[in-house]
Amino acid sequence: MPAHLWKIATGAGAAALAAVTAYDLTQRRHSILRSYPVLGHMRYLLEEVRPELQQYFIERNWDGRPFDRDTRTVIYERTKGIHGEQAFGTERDVEEPGYEWLVQTIAPVPAPAAPPRVVVGGPDCRRPYSMSLLNVSAMSFGALSANAIRALNRGAAAGGFAHDTGEGGLSEHHRENGGDLIWELGTGYFGARTETGEFDPERFARRAADPQVKCVSLKLSQGAKPGIGGVLPAPKVTAEIARVRGVPVGEKCVSPPAHSAFSTPAGLIRFVARLRELSGGKPVGIKLCVGSRVEVLSLCKAMRAVGTAPDFIIVDGSEGGTGAAPLEFEDTVGMPLTEGLMLVDSALRGAGLREAVKVGAAGKVAVGSDIVKRLIQGADFTLSARAMMMAVGCIQAQKCHTDRCPAGVATQDPRRARSLDVADKSERVQRYQRSTVAEAVRLMASMGVSDPARLTPEMLRRNTGPHRSSSYGELYGRLAPGQLLTDPPADWAHDWARASAEGFPQP
Ligand SMILES: Cc1cc2nc3c(=O)[nH]c(=O)nc-3n(C[C@H](O)[C@H](O)[C@H](O)COP(=O)(O)O)c2cc1C
Known part of the structure; x- marks a missing residue:
């Protein structure tokens, strides 16, 4: 590539990087991007293609952490106002010792309009x-x-x-x-x-x-x-x-x-x-x-x-x-x-x-x-x-x-x-x-x-x-x-x- 084209390409790259950095530092939704502009996108990219890659790169030791992936997902979805439904049924082993369940009734009642206090x-x-x-x-x-x-x-x-x-x-x-x-x-x-x-x-x-x-x-x-x-x-x-x-x-x-x-x-x-x-x-x-x-x-x-x-x-x-x-x-x-x-x-x-x-x-x-x-x-x-x-x-x-x-x-x-x-x-x-x-x-x-x-x-x-x-x-x-x-x-x-x-x- 001729030298002047290199210069233009490098300049454009630097400008794009500066723009992303400025955006990351000033946006308010993602703390990680404010702390780690540009690099932090890696995390969200992996989140998009999860579970496999995210699990491998970020959550390798997930089993040892206080909240498992499912719980964490529920918490994050609720913070964002997403009320996720799950297709296909539970992935838990309901026969396993220690498994717990709540006892429902044939006669459920309507949920109260305001939560009890x-x-x-x-x-x-x-x-x-x-x-x-x-x-x-x-x-x-x-x-x-x-x-x-x-x-x-x-x-x-x-x-x-x-x-x-x-x-x-x-x-x-x-x-x-x-x-x-x-x-x-x-x-x-x-x-x-x-x-x-x-x-x-x-x-x-x-x-x-x-x-x-x-x-x-x-x-x-x-x-x-x-x-x-x-x-x-x-x-x-x-x-x-x-x-x-x-x-x-x-x-x-x-x-x-x-x-x-x-x-x-x-x-x-x-x-x-x-x-x-x-x-x-x-x-x-x-x-x-x-x-x-x-x-x-x-x-x-x-x-x-x-x-x-x-x-x-x-x-x-x-x-x-x-x-x-x-x-x-x-x-x-x-x-x-x-x-x-x-x-x-x-x-x-x-x-x-x-x-x-x-x-x-x-x-x-x-x-x-x-x-x-x-x-x-x-x-x-x-x-x-x-x-x-x-x-x-x-x-x-x-x-x-x-x-x-x-x-x-x-x-x-x-x-x-x-x-x-x-x-x-x-x-x-x-x-x-x-x-x-x-x-x-x-x-x-x-x-x-x-x-x-x-x-x-x-x-x-x-x-x-x-x-x-x-x-x-x-x-x-x-x-x-x-x-x-x-x-x-x-x-x-x-x-x-x-x-x-x-x-x-x-x-
Ligand atoms: C970062 C952090 C700081 C905490 N500081 C206190 C504290 O000052 N006083 C206290 O009684 N408990 C403290 N705790 C304990 C929590 O209040 C809570 O009792 C305990 O973490 C169990 O709740 P969790 O499983 O929802 O985290 C702290 C917990 C965390 C994670």
């Missing part, structure tokens, strides 16, 4: 909160970028659901869009602590008075790392994060493993009551990943002894996510959600406390059937962390702990965080939450239920072996109201006798 707030709460069936689970500003927090909260405001702040405190990014907040306090008491890290009642009362704060959640533990506190490495403690948390800039920020405000079950319940008073009567609950049954029963005894109860208990499963945790804690500590949830529900029933305490569930809640299963297992409402992250653009790169999140979701790097467009992603959050709850409501209607309170453990079955299945009622049983007080069944009696309001007995 649940009122959170026991007898001592003066400002009950009407909670959606699906909410944003705790994820701190610090673990997530400011733009991710803004998008989640704006989605929550538009969709009428709650957004849990996570233990990293209440920032202006949580408040900018006015979405309902559950303010979480962990062992670091961020945003409500003294110089030396103890709980500061005045600071707490000032912040809890914010009308956007609808509930307060006292975090005892988290499924991905029960028994240890969070650590935010020194370089991530920017001036802004230091201000929100009330800690020194540039110093490693550690949440201790245990609370300093109490040390016994009764002390914990008294602290909950104090937080409720300081907040002006708002619902105050606790969040935990269950360790042992005797500890849960000790909490129940403490509630009875003190004469008040948390307004809600959020049960997190050991399958839950985290921004950063030691692998062995993620893999080997804590009770899975099914077991923990059914235990907490049954214990509260048996101790005659279930009416006063609402139960939330977190742990891989991603699609409508997850919500229904958790409601059947004893939850009144659910919360989702990682599926909500995916709604704001997370691609499960699993780089949260490195500060190099390619989607701008779990990073404090301003260049990466700017790739997340708040307006676009907040709409996705809202669409995802709305259609997931709608699907849950539709599933319940097919089971003949319009009020979730009428779901029973007989409505979920599990393959327990070849050609054998049992209902959750048969597998786990459920205590009758007050049964522990009058006639504890043999398999509960020992733990109930050992449970104490004044200490946490060993399992």
